[in-house]
Amino acid sequence: MISNNTKSDSNKIKIFLVDDDALYLKSLEIDFLQHADFTIETFATGEICLDNLSHKPDVIILDYHLDGINENAINGIETxxxxxxxxxDIPVVMLxxxxxxDVAIxxxxxxxxxxxxxxxxxxxRLQKIITSIFSYKKMEKELSWYMDRM
Structure with a gap:
């Protein structure tokens, strides 16, 4: 796991990146670490991602195909x-x-x-989606707070 230490890790959005293409995975990780303050964990297979769900990711970016390392690996849909x-409740963005x-559907x-x-x-596009997810979650919390006071 690589993290950028400008804020405490507990305040950062934790992203799981799951892709069997090592070059693409590293490129995406670098993009996230350079452009925003996230904690990133990367995984080459769906199985390894599933084994680490106890780390409580805020969002998962998941490759649709995951058979590049092991042809018997579970694919993105199974994951x-x-x-x-x-x-x-874990938001999952498919890549x-x-x-x-038909793949998107x-x-x-x-x-x-x-x-x-x-x-x-x-x-x-991923940055915009993540921003939208967390803006929506913030609005949900605020609405819930107001509704609890009525």
Whole structure:
């Protein structure tokens, strides 16, 4: 795990990055660490990600295909289903090199928060999605606080 130490780790958004493409995974990790204050954990397989869910990620960015290291590895959809079984409230953003609507629909059907095609603009899109997720969660907390006082 690599983290940037400008804030205490407990105040940072913890992101799990899961991808079997080591070069893409490292590139994404560097982008997140250079452009924002996150705690990042990277995993090459869905199985390793699942084994570390006790680390309580705030968001998971998960590759759709995960068979590059082990062809018998569980894929992104199976990993997504197991994450949602563990904790349905963890936002999971699916990543894929496939720009196909049926792939995106399948991910959303399995309760992915969003779907991003791997491209030059993928990191910017991921940043916007994460910002939206946490803006929404903040609004939910504030609304809940007000509703509790009525």
């Amino acid at each position: 997504l289903d197991k994450i949602k079984s563990f904790n349905p 894929s090199s496939q720009d196909k609507i 399948n991910c959303m059907h399995h309760k992915a928060t969003d779907y991003v095609v791997k491209s030059e603009t993928a990191f910017m």
